[in-house]
Amino acid sequence: MAQEESPEYDVLIVGGGGAGLRAAIAAYETNPNLKIAVISKVYPMRSHTVSAEGGAAAVIKPDDSLDDHCYDTISGADWMCDQDAVESFVNEAPNELLQLEHWGCPWSREADGSVAVRPFGGMKIKRTWYASDKTGFHMLHTLFQTSLKYDPIQRYDEWFVTKLLVEDGRCQGVVAIELATGRIEPILAKSVILSTGGCGKIFPFTTNANIKNGDGMSLAYRAGIPLKDMEFIQYHPTGLPFTGILITEASRAEGGHLLNKDGYRYLQDYDLGKPEPKPVLRSMELGPRDRLSQAFVKEQERGGTMAGEYGHYVHLDLRHLGEKIIDSRLPFVRELCAKYENIDPVTDLIPVRPVVHYMMGGISTDIDAATVLPGVYSAGEAACVSINGANRLGSNSLTEILVFGARAGKNAAAFALEQKEASSGLQAQVEDERNRLAKLMLGEGTESIAGLRKEMHDTMEEGAGIYRTRDSLAASGQKVRELQERVVNVKVSDASHTFNTDLTAAIELTYMLDGAEAIIASALLRDESRGSHQRSDFPERDDDKFLQHSLAYREPGGSPRIEYQPVSITRWPPAKREYGQQKG
Amino acid sequence: MAEETITIEVLRYLPENGAEPEFQSYDVPLRSDWVVLDALNHIKDHIDGTLSYRWSCRMGVCGSCGMMINGEPVLTCAAFLTKYAPGPIRVEPLAHFPVVRDLVTEVTDFVDKLKHVKPWVVREEDKPLEEGEFKQTPAELSDFKSYTMCINCMLCYSACPVYGLEPGFAGPAALALAQRYNLDNRDEGNDERMARLSNDEGIWSCTMVGECSEACPKDVDPAGAIQRYKLAGAAEWWKSFITRKGK
Amino acid sequence: MESKTGYTLHHPKWHRDAKPIFWWVKRWVYIGFIFRELTSVAVAYSAILMIILYRSVQSGPEAYAQMLECLSHPVMLVINVLALGAVLYHSITWFNLSPKAMVVRLGDWRVPDLMIAGGNYAGWFLISAVIAAAYILG
Known part of the structure; x- marks a missing residue:
């Protein structure tokens, strides 16, 4: 891609995962004459959508109803989601999944050839479409391959965005580094969609891939767009400690036990039912994700967990199921353990611990995927509409990337059609950005990237983990502020212009620190416990004060300022979130 | 210690x-x-x-x-x-x-090759969404399922001596991907793909070393896919040969 | 295909390794593959020999006798034994590959690879047996 002039697009999509690709196709379908580009720091098929296993929820079977899907989503979210957004999401979900079926997604099937659905945690009824246990992988590849059909969709693969260009009150493009050559170029656009995924890598133990550093969140934050509900972070109770590889809920549904260091099924001590010979739904190991993660922390405090090189852990025991069941029902679990962690669940106990899985919060958008900054849209895990509230319902996220990806694409296209040419003052900003990056590459700093990253990991785990208190958050907040000041002096040891991953790692670290600061500031002010946000000092939900979204704005000095915005309630007034007991 | x-x-x-x-x-x-x-x-x-x-x-x-x-x-x-x-x-x-x-x-060449095989559902007429999903039985799905498992890691290209000698060769993953759509009952693009791939840079370049399938971490078996494709290509050739003779 | 242009800022200079002529001696699999490819020469040779033999039969008993004499020369015997071995190897690898190219379905049941290859072998032996029987029964 060797244009001399700055390229100019109508719609520029940052991030080539599921949401970004869906947005690109939607923009094309809105108007095939638009100039569309997708810019991504990795080749699109490497995006983290690829790792999602479970499935995508949408109402399609006659015994299901849209209202049920709404209710499951809203109650799962502990009433923190916007109900108008949830309703649109649920309404548009079936067609989006159907569209993907028409594009060739290999959905698993019933014997009669119709799409198969399966049950998923927190759902009253079977509604999850799946493609074996690799749903995200198949969705991403289907979207990527289908996107190849549209010649006007230009791709900038392995370009790393460092800045949004904002002039005359609207966003007009980005500055990005072409990794292969080190060129730093402006890519102008009338509208920009941020679909860069979450920021799980802020935490030491996560299922997230290495690329998930909250790039888009930070880009938006620095451009004055608030980050919404950043304190809500979903943990998955059974990840492998070192790699964060997720061991699916199915392993517990098949009868796997969680054992403490004495081989005791400790969940029975945390109000999760009594051990039965056969697995019982919503009891013991099949309790909700957040409750299991919280029980782990309590057990750790009691001294029942084991300390390993990669933090504390407990054991998942599948041995009693025998090789036959493991091979027939859980082959992927055995494969993952063997291939990537060197253990065999048939003979070995699997070390597991709660790991950060998903960011409910993100770039604050409205129901049309638009942000407060004209010209900037966002979709996917990067965004917060919000339909996930305080706790995302399993298998809603893959549907979300389609529904809101398409909405972002359509609305960004419509916005672009109304805009005039780019402002003239952009070049100065581009030069400033070039100078900033050149200075970073001089390698004159003294702080090590890995060192700062480790300090960030430690303090986030310590102060902003599964259970938080005002003191722990305040201490971590102070620490992250200190890291923000030190990261200015980070050392980039690689001076090469060719594929300089040391430079990108340094910039990613600054992105993560922005996310970390927003998380802590939002969590510190939320004096209640709701969904995934658990405050030991405020164990109850407080609807009077906190049925509100938090909005983290970046102050000129860099620290966050928190404002609040009411949650939109339409048809489902807040009620108690019921888990653990039998219910409809 | x-x-x-x-x-x-x-x-x-x-x-x-x-x-x-x-x-x-x-x-x-x-x-x-x-x-x-x-x-x-x-x-x-x-x-x-x-x-x-x-x-x-x-x-x-x-x-x-x-x-x-x-x-x-x-x-x-x-x-x-x-x-x-x-x-x-x-x-x-x-x-x-x-x-x-x-x-x-450098992997641009590989990504261009993926695009070359038209890896999308080709239809003469799109089916409207209101008509619901295409029916596809588990048996029909299993016809091409293994070819959907490719993660584009390109190990097969490194294992394939033909690609090493002739960089123009479409290569194992791209040809398996073509077969993935050819064998999908929702697709009608066989002819278009055959026209692109039944040549010296497509299926006929493969000399069946078989190492691509050995290297594949996902058991896609591109070697098998290409052999099936060749058989289809040969059948196609005979068919057109006979119909031409018949005229 | 080594790129000769020097590195200039912001223009990539890729490194390309040329494949050496004897790339295939590095691995047994590749050696086996090259050997299999070479056996096609033996297949071609056998076909040509067949045609020559057929022509000599057509040209009368004298030409046929001359041909037989030529074939019984020790050098020819060695060549033909080697060619037979190579053709056999070629056929076996071919039959073993056949399940890869042919997917046979009977209703919902996919015929296993072993049976497809087995069917090919069975056909081969059957035809050989018929020819042998025709020869013996004369």
Whole structure:
């Protein structure tokens, strides 16, 4: 891609995962004459959508109803989601999944050839479409391959965005580094969609891939767009400690036990039912994700967990199921353990611990995927509409990337059609950005990237983990502020212009620190416990004060300022979130 | 007690300094749960920040971290150090691709080849969404399911000597992808794809070495896909031959 | 295909390794593959020999006798034994590959690879047996 002039697009999509690709196709379908580009720091098929296993929820079977899907989503979210957004999401979900079926997604099937659905945690009824246990992988590849059909969709693969260009009150493009050559170029656009995924890598133990550093969140934050509900972070109770590889809920549904260091099924001590010979739904190991993660922390405090090189852990025991069941029902679990962690669940106990899985919060958008900054849209895990509230319902996220990806694409296209040419003052900003990056590459700093990253990991785990208190958050907040000041002096040891991953790692670290600061500031002010946000000092939900979204704005000095915005309630007034007991 | 270590020899290439690629050795801890990718990350974080390579998911599904280890193309996230102990372990960029830097290869050619095979559902007429899903029985799905499992890691291209000798060859993953759509009952693009691929840069270049299927970490069996494709191609040729004669 | 242009800022200079002529001696699999490819020469040779033999039969008993004499020369015997071995190897690899190219379905049941290859072998032996029987029964 060797244009001399700055390229100019109508719609520029940052991030080539599921949401970004869906947005690109939607923009094309809105108007095939638009100039569309997708810019991504990795080749699109490497995006983290690829790792999602479970499935995508949408109402399609006659015994299901849209209202049920709404209710499951809203109650799962502990009433923190916007109900108008949830309703649109649920309404548009079936067609989006159907569209993907028409594009060739290999959905698993019933014997009669119709799409198969399966049950998923927190759902009253079977509604999850799946493609074996690799749903995200198949969705991403289907979207990527289908996107190849549209010649006007230009791709900038392995370009790393460092800045949004904002002039005359609207966003007009980005500055990005072409990794292969080190060129730093402006890519102008009338509208920009941020679909860069979450920021799980802020935490030491996560299922997230290495690329998930909250790039888009930070880009938006620095451009004055608030980050919404950043304190809500979903943990998955059974990840492998070192790699964060997720061991699916199915392993517990098949009868796997969680054992403490004495081989005791400790969940029975945390109000999760009594051990039965056969697995019982919503009891013991099949309790909700957040409750299991919280029980782990309590057990750790009691001294029942084991300390390993990669933090504390407990054991998942599948041995009693025998090789036959493991091979027939859980082959992927055995494969993952063997291939990537060197253990065999048939003979070995699997070390597991709660790991950060998903960011409910993100770039604050409205129901049309638009942000407060004209010209900037966002979709996917990067965004917060919000339909996930305080706790995302399993298998809603893959549907979300389609529904809101398409909405972002359509609305960004419509916005672009109304805009005039780019402002003239952009070049100065581009030069400033070039100078900033050149200075970073001089390698004159003294702080090590890995060192700062480790300090960030430690303090986030310590102060902003599964259970938080005002003191722990305040201490971590102070620490992250200190890291923000030190990261200015980070050392980039690689001076090469060719594929300089040391430079990108340094910039990613600054992105993560922005996310970390927003998380802590939002969590510190939320004096209640709701969904995934658990405050030991405020164990109850407080609807009077906190049925509100938090909005983290970046102050000129860099620290966050928190404002609040009411949650939109339409048809489902807040009620108690019921888990653990039998219910409809 | 000193921790046991293992030596990793990495092929380094930096275009700026004008030199040919050279091996550089690093000693890393030999841990039973570490894969070669973990060793590279250790080097990057603690020994030499200038080492460049691609990686992301560390669970064998994103397809980024394929490299040559001791001459074999593998995913480094699934290659335990202990398997290669006592070492040394030679790590090189994937064979047959131009090297951009260190372990980073040029893959635009591969992505262009994917596009060349028209990897999307080709229909004369799109089916309206209101008509619901296409029916596809589990048996129909299983016809092409294994070919959908390709993660585009490109190990098969490094294993394929034909691609090494003739870079114009569409290659195993792209041809398997073509078959994936050809065999999907929702697709009507067989003829278009056959026109593009029944030639010297397509299926007929494959000489059935079979190493692509050996290297594949996802059991896609591209070699099998191409042989099936050849059979279909030959049948097509005979059909057109006979109908031409008949006229 | 080594790129000759020097590195300039912001223009990539890729490194390309040329494949050496003897690339295939590095691995047994590749050696086996090259050997299999070479056996096609033997297949071609056998076909040509067949045609020559057929022509000599057509040209009368004298030409046929001359041909037989030529074939019984020790050098020819060695060549033909080697060719037979190569053709056999070629056929076996071919039959073993056949399940890869042919997917046979009977209703919902996919015929296993072993049976497809087995069917090919059975056909081969059957035809050989018929020819042998025709020869013996004369």
